[in-house]
Amino acid sequence: MNHAPSHWNRLSPLALAALTLAAAAGCTPSEAATPPAAEAESAAAPAKGPKVDTETYVMEMKPTKKYKAGQEDTVEVTLIPKAPYHINDKYPIKFKPTDPAPDGIKYTKAVLKKEDGAVDDKKAVFKVPFVAAKAGQAKVSGVLYMSVCSDANCIMDKQELEANVDVE
Structure with missing residues (x-):
């Protein structure tokens, strides 16, 4: 046994x-x-693209005009919280352009911090500076690090955004 x-x-x-x-x-x-x-x-x-729309916020990267090759210009990145949320003023919101930059793009600033943008409790706007090397379609991209809060909770998030720009 x-x-x-x-x-x-x-x-x-x-x-x-x-x-x-x-x-x-x-x-x-x-x-x-x-x-x-x-x-x-x-x-x-969510897949990266020019816009991210969640239950608590909308963020978007968009071209603001036609661009000229070799000249510094900007695309606009916005964050708008949805009620009852507001932008967390204690969070170090920032935008980091993609490193390395997409082909044909040079970013003139490695990181845009809160003080580089226009940020209040209802909206954040960053003007992301870049130079496109040549005419045609170019891709501008990066990550927005942010936080939105309601009375009940705070959400910290980061989202990758990218937008196509027309360069003359």
């Missing part, structure tokens, strides 16, 4: 309870161990 304990007898009561719950829920142990937050984050990440 073998007196060695089976592998089931060596499991802690907590591990046994977790396996029982996973089996009852129809999950395999590996599926039960997958953190749902990771799945939600990857599914919720």
Whole structure:
């Protein structure tokens, strides 16, 4: 007769309870161990583009005119919170142009901080300076780091934005 304990007898009561719950829920142990937050984050990440519209804010990067090759100019990045949210005045809001810059674009400022823009509780606007090397379509891009708050909570976020500009 073998007196060695089976592998089931060596499991802690907590591990046994977790396996029982996973089996009852129809999950395999590996599926039960997958953190749902990771799945939600990857599914919720919006594709980068000129505009991000969430339940709490809208941010946008947009060209403001036609641009000339070799001349410094700007695109506009805006953040507008949706009620009941407002821009968190304690958060160091900033915009960082993509590094390295997209082909044919040179950014003249590595980071735009709160003091480089026009920021109040209802709107933030940054003028992102750049120089396009040649005529045609060019892509300007970067990441806006921000926070919006309501009376109940604050949300810190960063979003990648990009916009196409026409260069003459």
